[in-house]
Amino acid sequence: MNQTRIQLMLCGGTGCHSTGCEKVRIALLQEIEKQGLAGEVEITITGCNGFCAVGPVMVVLPEGIFYQKIQPEDAAELVESHFLRGTLVQRLLYKNPANKKIIPKMDDIPFFSSQVFRAMRNKGLIDPEVIDEYIARDGYFGAAKALTEMSPDDIINEMMTSGLRGRGGAGFPAGMKWKFAKEAKGDVKYVLCNADEGDPGAFMDRSILESDPHSVLEGMIIAAKAINSHKGYIYCRSEYPLAVKRLGIAIDQAKDYGLLGEDILGSGFDFDVEVYQGAGAFVCGEETALMRSIEGKRGMPIPRPPFPAQKGLWGKPTILNNVETLANVAQIILNGGKWYASIGTATSKGTKVFALSGDVCNIGLVEVPMGTTLKTLVYDIGGGIPDKRKFKAVQLGGPSGGCVPERYLDTPIDYEEISKVGAIMGSGGAIVMDNTTCMVDMARYFMDFIQDESCGKCTPCREGTKHILTLLENMCKGKGKPGDIEQLLELSDVVKKSSLCGLGQTAPNPVLSTLKYFRDEYEAHIFDKTCPAKICPDLVKFQVESDKCKMCGLCFKSCPADAITWKKKEVAVIDKTKCIKCMSCYDKCKFDAIL
Amino acid sequence: MKYAIYSQHPDINPEMWVDIDKIIAKWRHIPGSVITVLRECQDIVRYLPSELIVHISKGMQIPVSQVFGVATFYSFFSLTPKGRHNVKVCTGTACYVKGIKETINRIYGKYHLKEGGTTEDRRFSLEGVRCLGACGLAPVMVVNKDIYGAVSAEKVVQILEKYE
Numbered sequence: 001m002n003q004t005r006i007q008l009m010l011c012g013g014t015g016c017h018s019t020g021c022e023k024v025r026i027a028l029l030q031e032i033e034k035q036g037l038a039g040e041v042e043i044t045i046t047g048c049n050g051f052c053a054v055g056p057v058m059v060v061l062p063e064g065i066f067y068q069k070i071q072p073e074d075a076a077e078l079v080e081s082h083f084l085r086g087t088l089v090q091r092l093l094y095k096n097p098a099n100k101k102i103i104p105k106m107d108d109i110p111f112f113s114s115q116v117f118r119a120m121r122n123k124g125l126i127d128p129e130v131i132d133e134y135i136a137r138d139g140y141f142g143a144a145k146a147l148t149e150m151s152p153d154d155i156i157n158e159m160m161t162s163g164l165r166g167r168g169g170a171g172f173p174a175g176m177k178w179k180f181a182k183e184a185k186g187d188v189k190y191v192l193c194n195a196d197e198g199d200p201g202a203f204m205d206r207s208i209l210e211s212d213p214h215s216v217l218e219g220m221i222i223a224a225k226a227i228n229s230h231k232g233y234i235y236c237r238s239e240y241p242l243a244v245k246r247l248g249i250a251i252d253q254a255k256d257y258g259l260l261g262e263d264i265l266g267s268g269f270d271f272d273v274e275v276y277q278g279a280g281a282f283v284c285g286e287e288t289a290l291m292r293s294i295e296g297k298r299g300m301p302i303p304r305p306p307f308p309a310q311k312g313l314w315g316k317p318t319i320l321n322n323v324e325t326l327a328n329v330a331q332i333i334l335n336g337g338k339w340y341a342s343i344g345t346a347t348s349k350g351t352k353v354f355a356l357s358g359d360v361c362n363i364g365l366v367e368v369p370m371g372t373t374l375k376t377l378v379y380d381i382g383g384g385i386p387d388k389r390k391f392k393a394v395q396l397g398g399p400s401g402g403c404v405p406e407r408y409l410d411t412p413i414d415y416e417e418i419s420k421v422g423a424i425m426g427s428g429g430a431i432v433m434d435n436t437t438c439m440v441d442m443a444r445y446f447m448d449f450i451q452d453e454s455c456g457k458c459t460p461c462r463e464g465t466k467h468i469l470t471l472l473e474n475m476c477k478g479k480g481k482p483g484d485i486e487q488l489l490e491l492s493d494v495v496k497k498s499s500l501c502g503l504g505q506t507a508p509n510p511v512l513s514t515l516k517y518f519r520d521e522y523e524a525h526i527f528d529k530t531c532p533a534k535i536c537p538d539l540v541k542f543q544v545e546s547d548k549c550k551m552c553g554l555c556f557k558s559c560p561a562d563a564i565t566w567k568k569k570e571v572a573v574i575d576k577t578k579c580i581k582c583m584s585c586y587d588k589c590k591f592d593a594i595l
Numbered sequence: 596m597k598y599a600i601y602s603q604h605p606d607i608n609p610e611m612w613v614d615i616d617k618i619i620a621k622w623r624h625i626p627g628s629v630i631t632v633l634r635e636c637q638d639i640v641r642y643l644p645s646e647l648i649v650h651i652s653k654g655m656q657i658p659v660s661q662v663f664g665v666a667t668f669y670s671f672f673s674l675t676p677k678g679r680h681n682v683k684v685c686t687g688t689a690c691y692v693k694g695i696k697e698t699i700n701r702i703y704g705k706y707h708l709k710e711g712g713t714t715e716d717r718r719f720s721l722e723g724v725r726c727l728g729a730c731g732l733a734p735v736m737v738v739n740k741d742i743y744g745a746v747s748a749e750k751v752v753q754i755l756e757k758y759e
Binding site: 014015017018052053055197198201202203206207238241277279280282293294295296297298299314355357358359363364395398429431437445446449453455558560580582583584587 | 627672704727729731733749
């Protein structure tokens with residue numbers, strides 16, 4: 001009988017799935033069969049690898065060779081050349097954009113080499129739908145230790161030592177939260193997992209759920225033991241169907257193995273987990289709103305105190321932790337809190353996962369030790385800004401966060417340091433923006449989002465965000481007035497101080513941080529009626545500058561509204577009555593001829 | 596069953612009513628299951644007509660106002676008919692930065708379809724949705740269950756034309 005000689009870890013995350021990894025898998029299987037390598041070469045579909053930008057990706061074990069952008073047509077060459085003859089397929093390997101050098105091994109690629117994997121330690125290494133693969137990587141050892149050897153106090157102490165803080169955004173120490181819930185009186189307590197990842201631009205929780213669902217379940221079992229709870233819910237967005245499916249499989253498998261349900265591992269401890277699907281409301285990421293939603297009500301927050309640790313779901317003591325937080329728990333229990341705290345800064349320990357996206361070369365999911373600078377994140381791991389454009393800002397923390405400009409790129413990733421520069425750690429969305437991004441428009445975008453998602457319960461958030469949005473919209477339309485900036489500042493202050501929940505209290509942050517660093521852009525919109533980045537369509541004139549126009553006709557071809565007339569060797573003309581200001585001509589023009 | 600009083604509705608046929616009652620019977624004793632019931636019923640009818648909401652409220656023995664409140668609160672639920680193909684465009688930050696606005700404009704230019712609307716022939720519904728978490732592929736569009744990445748304004752019509 002043949003032994004497996006080569007293991008192909010083909011990424012099956014949402015990114016690679018949409019770029020066609022399934023077809024690649026079928027093509028590879030056929031070729032492997034054809035060359036008589038069945039049994040020698042095995043394909044595993046893994047969760048998200050993280051390097052979504054170059055998908056579909058595949059890692060060949062044991063050497064750790066990284067192939068990118070694989071197409072079904074490449075299967076024959078891969079099998080024949082690499083798996084049969086041992087020659088790597090050069091054209092599918094990663095090429096360093098800086099010096100065009102080929103880097104065959106995954107660990108040597110700068111995108112991966114600066115990362116430290118803890119929450120995502122199993123990503124791309126296991127089949128998320130097979131529990132044995134998780135167990136083989138020390139899975140459920142932490143839960144076993146917690147259930148059989150440790151008392152609730154031991155667990156909480158270990159968590160406190162680790163310094164693990166909530167990865168959902170607020171950064172509250174997880175151990176402390178558990179301690180409060182443990183001390184709360186009540187026979188019935190709940191452990192909740194917040195998988196309602198709502199921040200635009202953040203997708204680390206989805207990725208962890210899709211690539212390593214058992215790590216979250218294990219974290220929940222340990223949390224349950226710490227506070228003596230027997231029922232848990234995972235509140236997952238319905239926008240993540242694959243995550244919901246894999247969680248379901250994971251729960252069933254864990255039950256089969258006696259790792260969930262009654263008398264777990266013979267320890268006499270019972271714990272059951274259920275997946276609850278959200279129905280699309282950003283505010284449900286707020287803990288009290290999330291609990292109302294599980295109760296089948298409108299997901300509106302309620303004032304705290306009482307805190308959920310005293311009175312949460314159905315009025316019972318409840319803890320709510322984010323996916324990434326829970327994914328760290330098992331290793332803390334297994335390796336000790338001191339081990340976890342060995343990396344990081346004075347107040348922020350361990351690692352943080354970021355979803356790097358926007359105008360950056362290497363889009364994807366990265367995990368870095370706390371204390372890494374934003375510069376390392378954007379340039380070393382992210383590979384810098386594409387198309388020779390210039391870096392403008394990195395947006396951290398989504399609609400509750402802020403923009404960090406270039407001069408603060410040396411800021412280390414640390415809860416306190418990041419809030420000092422006007423952003424927040426948030427759930428880990430890091431959206432890089434280049435000089436073609438208009439900051440007023442960006443603030444308008446976030447305010448539009450918040451306004452749409454405000455649940456409407458408290459007045460400052462419901463009305464205040466609406467007025468802020470109107471002011472910003474006017475600016476973008478060229479109707480800004482002197483005094484608008486002052487009014488923005490005043491309104492922001494009121495909304496911040498008097499809103500009921502975190503959504504409203506942080507809602508003005510995108511406005512405040514852009515005003516702080518890019519006030520000149522606001523002024524240009526208001527006083528000069530221009531948009532320096534040429535993003536706001538109403539501030540673009542849509543005129544063709546005749547001396548710059550090279551008469552190429554690209555704008556003519558791109559116009560969806562037939563508003564452009566052009567003939568060969570003639571300057572194009574835009575008919576403003578037909579123009580829908582979609583900007584496609586502007587985007588197409590290579591000569592900046594459209595004003 | 597007491598609550599099985601059916602109203603005539605053009606979009607709900609008798610088989611659908613049977614399935615709807617099965618869903619209600621399954622969940623009516625479980626507290627907090629309204630959202631699940633609405634979700635499963637919407638999967639059958641594809642939207643939530645007011646007659647259906649009244650029916651669910653009777654079946655679950657929950658005030659109509661409460662069911663209606665839940666159905667209008669969450670963006671997942673639609674109280675208006677949907678097209679045969681549901682087009683979701685991601686309006687998350689990454690997609691926004693990468694130009695989903697142009698894509699939406701192009702869809703409007705071609706099909707006269709606005710966010711939250713349905714074409715007259717009920718071929719497409721267009722929804723602007725919150726971040727789909729596929730930022731690596733921005734701008735992202737989902738048609739029914741197919742995910743499309745890097746959907747530029749140039750590509751979007753070509754993709755949509757595949758759906759009749």
